[in-house]
Amino acid sequence: MSRQSTTARQSAFYTLLLTLCLGLLACSPTDTARLAVSNPTITPTGPASTASAAPASSIHPDRLLIPAIQVNAPIEAVGIDRNGDLATPTRNPWEDTGWYADGPLPGTQGSAVIDGHLDRPGGSPAVFWLLRQLRAGDMVKVHVSNGATLRFQVTDVEYYEPQNAPLQQIFGDSSGIYLNLITCAGDWIPNQHQTKLRLVVYTRLISSH
Amino acid sequence: METKQSRLSWGGLALLLSGFCALTGFLLLPVISARASTTNQAFVRIIHSSPFVGTADVFVDGNPFLTSFAFGAVTSYAAVPPGPHKVQIALVGKGVGAAALTETLNVQPGGVYTIAAIGTAPTNLNLLVFKDDNKAASGTARLRVYQLAPNGGWMTLHDGNESLAGVNYQQASSYLTMDTGASSFSMASTAKNKSLSLNATLKANTVTSIFAVGMFNGTPGARLVSAQVAATPGMPDTGSDPAPLPSNGQWSTPWLLVALTLMAIGGTLFTRRLLSSRW
Numbered sequence: 001m002s003r004q005s006t007t008a009r010q011s012a013f014y015t016l017l018l019t020l021c022l023g024l025l026a027c028s029p030t031d032t033a034r035l036a037v038s039n040p041t042i043t044p045t046g047p048a049s050t051a052s053a054a055p056a057s058s059i060h061p062d063r064l065l066i067p068a069i070q071v072n073a074p075i076e077a078v079g080i081d082r083n084g085d086l087a088t089p090t091r092n093p094w095e096d097t098g099w100y101a102d103g104p105l106p107g108t109q110g111s112a113v114i115d116g117h118l119d120r121p122g123g124s125p126a127v128f129w130l131l132r133q134l135r136a137g138d139m140v141k142v143h144v145s146n147g148a149t150l151r152f153q154v155t156d157v158e159y160y161e162p163q164n165a166p167l168q169q170i171f172g173d174s175s176g177i178y179l180n181l182i183t184c185a186g187d188w189i190p191n192q193h194q195t196k197l198r199l200v201v202y203t204r205l206i207s208s209h
Numbered sequence: 210m211e212t213k214q215s216r217l218s219w220g221g222l223a224l225l226l227s228g229f230c231a232l233t234g235f236l237l238l239p240v241i242s243a244r245a246s247t248t249n250q251a252f253v254r255i256i257h258s259s260p261f262v263g264t265a266d267v268f269v270d271g272n273p274f275l276t277s278f279a280f281g282a283v284t285s286y287a288a289v290p291p292g293p294h295k296v297q298i299a300l301v302g303k304g305v306g307a308a309a310l311t312e313t314l315n316v317q318p319g320g321v322y323t324i325a326a327i328g329t330a331p332t333n334l335n336l337l338v339f340k341d342d343n344k345a346a347s348g349t350a351r352l353r354v355y356q357l358a359p360n361g362g363w364m365t366l367h368d369g370n371e372s373l374a375g376v377n378y379q380q381a382s383s384y385l386t387m388d389t390g391a392s393s394f395s396m397a398s399t400a401k402n403k404s405l406s407l408n409a410t411l412k413a414n415t416v417t418s419i420f421a422v423g424m425f426n427g428t429p430g431a432r433l434v435s436a437q438v439a440a441t442p443g444m445p446d447t448g449s450d451p452a453p454l455p456s457n458g459q460w461s462t463p464w465l466l467v468a469l470t471l472m473a474i475g476g477t478l479f480t481r482r483l484l485s486s487r488w
Contacts, residue, residue: 080414084345085443102345102414103439110285115445123451162444166319168252171441172343174285184448195448 061106063143064097064114069130075114075142077101086115086182093117094126103171106142107150107208110174118184118195128183132157132199140179140203152179152203159185159197170200177205251316252286254436255324258357258422260429261331268297268305277301280429281422283436291318296336298326310334323418327379329359339381343416345440350411352385354396358421358431362400366419368392389413396433401425407433414440 061075078087078098089096097116104110117126134140140152160166170180186197255267257280267275275284278301293315297308314336316322321341328334339355354366356376365375366382369392374382389411396419397404403425411417415437423431 080345080347080440080442082347083443084347086445088445088447098445100442102412110439115447117447117449119449119451121449121453123449126447126449128447160444165444166249167441167443168286168319168321168343169250169288172252172286172321172438173250173288175287182445182447184446188448188451190450193450194446198444198447 059105059144059146060101061099061112061114061142062145065141065143066131066134066138067141068138069133071127071130073097073116073127075099078115086113088115088117094120097127100171104174105144106152106179107144107148107177107205109177111169111171111178111180113171113180113182115182128181131181131183131201132185134181134201140181140201142179148208150179150205151207153206154201154203156202158200158202160200161196162194162198165198165200179203179205249291249318250288251291251318251320251322253289253316253322253324254284254286255326256283256355256357256420256422256434256436257281257326258420259326259328259334260359260422260424260427261328262298262300262309262326262334264301265298265309265326266301266303266305268299268308269294271295271297271305281432281434283418283420283434286321286438289316291316291320296324298334310336312336314338323355323381325355325357325420327357327359337379341416342384343438343441345414345442346386348389348413350387350389350413351416351440352387352411352419353382353416354419354421355381356421358398358423358425360401360425360427361398361421361431364396364398364421367395367397384416387411387417394419394433396421398425398431401431403431405431405433407435409435409437412437414442416440 060077063073064075065072074092074096076089076091076096076098078089078100079102081087086100087098089098094117097114099106100113100115104112106112106114116128116131118128118131119126134154134157136154136156138154140154142150142152144150170182180203181201183199184195184197185199186195188195255275255278257265257278260280262280264277264279266273267278269289274287293313295311295313297305298310299305299308310326312335314324321343323339323341325337325339326334327337337357341353352373354374354376356364356378358364359378361378363375363377366373368387373385376382391408391410393406393408395404395406405421407419409417409419417435417437420434420436421431422434423429425431
């Protein structure tokens with residue numbers, strides 16, 4: 001009886017610790033990217049004698065929905081911070097997402113970009129905590145202020161060091177109608193006060209209604 | 210019993226080590242992924258600035274890239290795979306076999322380029338490559354001028370009475386940081402003693418290009434063409450300090466507290482297990 005009890009306690013103890021390990025594994029903010037090989041194509045672009053800048057319109061994206069990771073978040077307009085980097089949401093920093101309002105409106109030609117925090121101070125999850133779980137084929141929806149719903153499909157998931165990220169590709173690819181989602185990833189670097197990597201989820205418009 | 214307990218202890222430790230090894234390997238994977246990224250394309254835009262070629266078709270690697278590309282037109286940036294590409298330009302509708310220009314250009318991963326089709330004579334066509342930098346300057350506008358008018362010689366860009374930059378044929382200025390708002394630009398040719406003008410609104414966080422194209426005292430006539438693109442910001446800082454200093458004497462890190470509690474319980478149980486197995 002005593003031996004059985006001891007064995008049961010041992011099993012329970014090791015199970016607890018193993019569960020803890022697996023739990024950490026599941027919750028780790030540093031996930032692996034699927035090594036998707038993009039399929040770049042040379043896309044014709046129409047001549048534009050004088051290109052216009054960011055769309056000057058009262059229409060704006062309202063809400064971001066990503067069913068696969070249970071995201072249903074308001075979208076704030078964000079600009080560029082004093083360092084020249086894309087700013088992050090300020091109204092509700094951890095729950096909202098931020099649309100780069102100097103770039104294209106989601107659903108228009110070009111690469112619209114929405115960012116969101118990975119975590120809060122202390123490490124608890126923020127709006128894009130589970131962004132790393134997205135895979136090619138997953139759906140991303142944007143509700144626009146004019147009532148339209150845009151449906152995008154994930155085409156690629158990539159991790160970059162921030163100083164080596166392909167900025168033109170993320171923000172300036174106008175060969176199609178894209179929406180790119182950005183959050184942080186990788187280890188926290190205390191002396192830089194940032195994470196080592198950025199996660200970019202590339203999506204392409206598939207329908208609008 | 211001793212033997213069985215010992216086996217259980219070693220088995221448990223093995224399980225623990227496996228868990229930690231998996232965790233460690235897992236944490237390293239994103240670095241490998243970042244290095245293995247394969248989507249770093251190059252981006253090119255093309256301006257038709259050859260006065261001696263009419264509306265043209267452009268082919269890249271033998272495939273149609275642009276059709277009915279008119280003199281003075283500027284494309285938006287298009288993604289192309291890095292590496293060498295054969296660029297051919299033919300009069301519209303003539304097909305790639307009648308190309309007036311064939312040239313191989315090599316573009317780098319992540320590179321951003323303006324490619325100008327230029328020429329000082331019908332038989333002297335060429336492609337001129339400028340490396341662009343569309344990074345944002347917070348809250349301001351950036352401006353660059355390209356001199357592509359064959360007989361314009363040295364030209365100076367002015368904003369009102371202020372001289373901004375001087376460039377010779379086939380040259381581009383450095384990037385200028387400008388105040389935002391409406392501007393009346395002029396670009397004067399010293400050799401021709403003539404000036405071209407252009408009104409443009411410089412918006413915050415944009416990059417504007419001004420191209421001088423065409424022929425002074427000729428056809429098509431010299432003029433300024435502008436193109437404005439949204440600047441590319443740096444990557445956002447969307448992470449948070451996992452262990453910030455407590456503020457106001459409060460624990461601001463509940464997750465850390467939970468983790469420490471679990472570690473304390475685990476450590477106590479494990480120590481007791483080791484002690485009991487020795488006795």
